Amino acid sequence: MKIHEYQAKEIFSRYQICTPKEKLCIDTKEAILAFRKINKKVVVKAQVHTGGRGKAGGIKLASNEKELQMATNTILGMDIKGHIVEKVLISEAVDIQKEYYVGLTIDRSNHTILLMVSSEGGVEIEEVARVSPEKIQKYALPIGSSLAPFRAREVAFDFFKDIHLVRQFADTIEKMYKVFVDQDASLVEINPLVITSKEKMIALDAKMTIDDNAMYRHPDLDKLRDDDEDEKLELEAKQHGLSYIKLDGNIGCMVNGAGLAMATMDMIKLYGGTPANFLDIGGSSNPKKVKQAMHYLTQDPNVKAIMINIFGGITRCDDVAHGLLQAFEEIKITLPIVIRLSGTNAEEGLKILSTSSKVKTVSSMSEAAKLAISTLS
Amino acid sequence: MKIHEYQAKEIFSRYQICTPKEKLCIDTKEAILAFRKINKKVVVKAQVHTGGRGKAGGIKLASNEKELQMATNTILGMDIKGHIVEKVLISEAVDIQKEYYVGLTIDRSNHTILLMVSSEGGVEIEEVARVSPEKIQKYALPIGSSLAPFRAREVAFDFFKDIHLVRQFADTIEKMYKVFVDQDASLVEINPLVITSKEKMIALDAKMTIDDNAMYRHPDLDKLRDDDEDEKLELEAKQHGLSYIKLDGNIGCMVNGAGLAMATMDMIKLYGGTPANFLDIGGSSNPKKVKQAMHYLTQDPNVKAIMINIFGGITRCDDVAHGLLQAFEEIKITLPIVIRLSGTNAEEGLKILSTSSKVKTVSSMSEAAKLAISTLS
């Protein structure tokens, strides 16, 4: 789960990581009151779950109330990569001497926590990683309830000589690490971490992603959830035991298993079609799940054909067939449906479906993909 | 630092360890109000930093207000092993089915945390350890920020079969472990941990000792300090850089180093005397410390002679000698003083002291002890 900059910074503050004076605002009036309280030049920042908001015009400087009003009005309601801005953060402008990037994430290869530091802060780190990867230093940190101070110092000395800055930087890393493990984050990022002209380090921006699997032990974090429409749909599907991601194509697909679902989408593409979604009904063959899955597929106006690909293992093909028949009774479906059933109880499943005129059954993935695509033309 | 039962239970409650309903009271009126609130049979328990208060009459049952008044009046002001009772805990009486002992301490040999469990709870564990050590099960628990639930279950299954009791017991151990490491305890003990007639586990008594060295990170715990006179004196001495423990003998001793100080006391005993104290002036030779040490020795009315035993290493004998001369100027001392100086700058020290008529110098520990004892007869 992604959380907003302002939420991440609230968490940072609890861990005594320095952040600028700031306030979340949902309209211009609030923004002006915040501006008066901060009482100096501010930055107005769109709060949306996507990167690149700076480039999109979602961050503006304001030195007076008129500028602030203009900036806030412009940003609120703005569409940034499909995300509508509903909140802005009014944040004290800081006198920047130098900007750093500091990020913590999971190191899948070494099974540790990965610390990334770059003296090229303030720009998109993906860009730095692409253009000049040597400018990002990586450190594998062992897992623990806290980071040993000497490790944080070792990193800090790679970037600073002045002990005053070394201490602030090491301290920030130690605290970020604590945030990461305490809050079950999968990403904790400060970009930029700035040094002000007074040699103070401040987290000017903050990004945090929380591990969905760990949410049960963080009821407070779950309250920070602020999903967009697509994410809401995904979460709702998850509560039904489905893994559903909407895409732009026109062939809806329903598959059991994530790997097979991806392979199915790839197959559609391989034969010239475009998948409308990723949909994994998981390992159980509960007819309710099959019905709910059909509901998602038929609800998407882009979907012009449906391809169902089931390889029965634990999932029983006859159960899937029963679920489909139930769905056909409850949902009016006029779209062409191609089904491939294989594995456990496939024959029984096919027999059950043979009573329905709505579906065409085939015996392999590739056939299913080809047939589904052919129905579109 | 020892803390009281009621303080330990307050900490336990924060960790959701079950404790009885109870209230700390400093007079009979408070006790009666507490009794009315609990509204059932209660136990009145003296809050003192010593064991064996049950045997000493410091714990009494009260079923009505009259009994309560009597019990409270008796216990308040009582002298238990030199500790005057100033507070009582009014604690709901619990219907006991069985009593256990559970304690956590440091395992010096294995460098882990030692868990001790006995089904012979409610009595003094030292007694159980002496008479039937096989009735105490010991477990070496690895250090960590928490105890793995499976380890707590392994212990619980050694004592219980019913999963309901296993869970409560394992849970209690996990929480005690957390208290131990979070609060830097050197002892966390529940005796007895009772099973009520309703199969509920409750910590009926609690004992906790906090590691003095870790107090700097527990300012909240430091507020729980409630030392008796001797302990206050020890703490005050510590703040002067001295380690001082008052004893019952009549030969005051001042030594540099804990081991040598103990050996000096032993030497006094060996030659038929009795040491009045343990006093280690530590590794520095600051004259102020020497003066303060002399102050403690002369303040004790039991002290009839003083034996000073210094082996100079880092400590310089001439510094000690200077400190003594200063002390003689400021404190009026009529007691016989025997001094043994050896090691670093011993000759210089002896020379300095030769100007004073107050002291007798000797060249070995045994001579010093013998001479100090002889001055008493």
Next chain:
Amino acid sequence: MSILIDKKSRVIVQGITGRDGAFHTKKMIEYGTHIVGGISPGKGGTTVEGVPVYNTMQEAVLNTWADTSIIFVPARFAPDAIIEASEAGVRLVIAISEGIPVVDMLRVKAVLNKNGTSMIGPNCPGLISPGKAMIGILPTNIFMEGNVGLISRSGTLTYEMVDQLTRNGIGQSTCIGIGGDPIAGLYYLELLEQFEADPETKAVVLIGEIGGDAEERAAAFIKNHMTKPVVAFFAGQTAPAGKQMGHAGAIISSGSGTAQDKIACYEGLGIPVAREPEEIPELIKKLLS
């Protein structure tokens, strides 16, 4: 021979009295797997499918000399169960449980490394050495004894592949579903090493997914150290960046770990990549002939 498990494996089922645990215990026993005990705290002394149940792993290992454990307990309790198995001294833990927080898995891995315990999973279907033993939730009927090893992050995609192999008369030595979580146990590299060393295995099918660089690191090993042919397939060419595709590990971040990258890497090193599952049997036959 085969790798990791065979007829001699002595297996404990942790969470044996649960719905899934009990069901799959039956299936594993039916396949001939040597299930020697189960764990269910408080149910010690009972039996499930004729298998003795113990309260703790310590007790179970002392009584059964088990060397392997399979974990069916819910995600919240699974990290503790894995550590319990490792501390009790089993050699291999197969964690079926899905949805374990990543930070927990980091801690678990540290303990496993300390004790030298191997793990398959979590969030995986387990593994099978056809004709010898199956430890997991795999549909045994599709497998056939033979000489091809298979490693995959995915469950049903594995079944699809195996089905293709078996239908074409190509049997398997050992098939392993390594799971799709970001932090997992034995992975491509370690398993390729074992397949290379296994005299029974003649070729390996590697099924990869988007996310991470485990497949890329495996490729270097294949190129430099493997004498046996490897055929690869990668799922997720159409997956959009930044979206988690079912498996927590199947996410493309920072433009790395795409299926295109992986395919290019393998083909660049001369390792054949199938465009669709149905091509696999033919590629294998060609390489083995």
Next chain:
Amino acid sequence: MSILIDKKSRVIVQGITGRDGAFHTKKMIEYGTHIVGGISPGKGGTTVEGVPVYNTMQEAVLNTWADTSIIFVPARFAPDAIIEASEAGVRLVIAISEGIPVVDMLRVKAVLNKNGTSMIGPNCPGLISPGKAMIGILPTNIFMEGNVGLISRSGTLTYEMVDQLTRNGIGQSTCIGIGGDPIAGLYYLELLEQFEADPETKAVVLIGEIGGDAEERAAAFIKNHMTKPVVAFFAGQTAPAGKQMGHAGAIISSGSGTAQDKIACYEGLGIPVAREPEEIPELIKKLLS
């Protein structure tokens, strides 16, 4: 020969710019100890007593190939410093720092065990192999090269003993102040093993204190495995129960660990115990003749 340290030991001083660190660095160098570097975060690049100062242990070890480290940093920072030394790969850490919380030391020990690092201390005066090297805060003038090993929890009591030995012409191979804290590094048992194996050492003086059962466990080793004579002395016969006598470890709890118990244990096994320090030289002479 000698144990643990000699002329070849390459020593880093952690906390070299502090008052105590700088003072004792000078003393150690004067004695001939090979001090190759010091640590003081932020002072990297400077020198103390001609010794280069580094910001981190990692840097120091890479530049000096140090194998030993001595810790003078305050108690609050000492656990981190010990772990830093261990992770940087030194073989032996001598922790002088006093007042480290016990829970911290438990964590430190777990790391040291993992890395196979030995420790002396904390809260100890260090050790000396007379004529070769002194790493600690010991008054070097009282020591004399020779064949008696000495192990003690105490500082000044050790000096007292050594002084007695030296005055009586009995030199020492290595003298170690192991410190009086409840959780410490190398202790009686491990050091007796090393003395037994050291050809230069002919006899050992063991100075014990009240509290714990380390001396008792050492006694069993002496009885069963040592060919060299050992003489013991125990301080604290007059110490009252439940009171901490200076050293956090020197506390008698639950009626165990009294000096009387320890004396009885040693004498019961036929290991001579001195009643007062002055008896030690005579006992040693008798045993060596």
